[in-house]
Amino acid sequence: MAARSDERRRDAHLKIQLGGLIIKAGLGDMPRDQLLGLLLDGRERARDPDTAERFAQRGAREFKT
Numbered sequence: 369m370a371a372r373s374d375e376r377r378r379d380a381h382l383k384i385q386l387g388g389l390i391i392k393a394g395l396g397d398m399p400r401d402q403l404l405g406l407l408l409d410g411r412e413r414a415r416d417p418d419t420a421e422r423f424a425q426r427g428a429r430e431f432k433t
Contacts (some may be wrong), residue, residue, distance in 0.1 A: 390403070
C-alpha cells in the first residue's frame with residue numbers, strides 16, 4: 369500500500385511541476401486543444417538534436433529570470 373501511495377504522490381508532484389511550467393511560459397490561458405497541439409509540435413521538433421539543444425538553452429535562460 370505504501371508503494372502505491374508514494375507513486376501517487378510522485379505523480380501528483382510531477383503534474384504540479386508541469387503545470388507550473390505551463391504558467392511560467394505564459395500559456396495558462398491558452399485553450400487546451402491549442403496547448404496540446406503546441407506541445408505535440410514541440411515534441412516532434414525536439415527530435416532534432418540541434419533544436420532540442422536550442423530549446424534547452426532557452427529554457428535555462430528563462431529559469432534564471
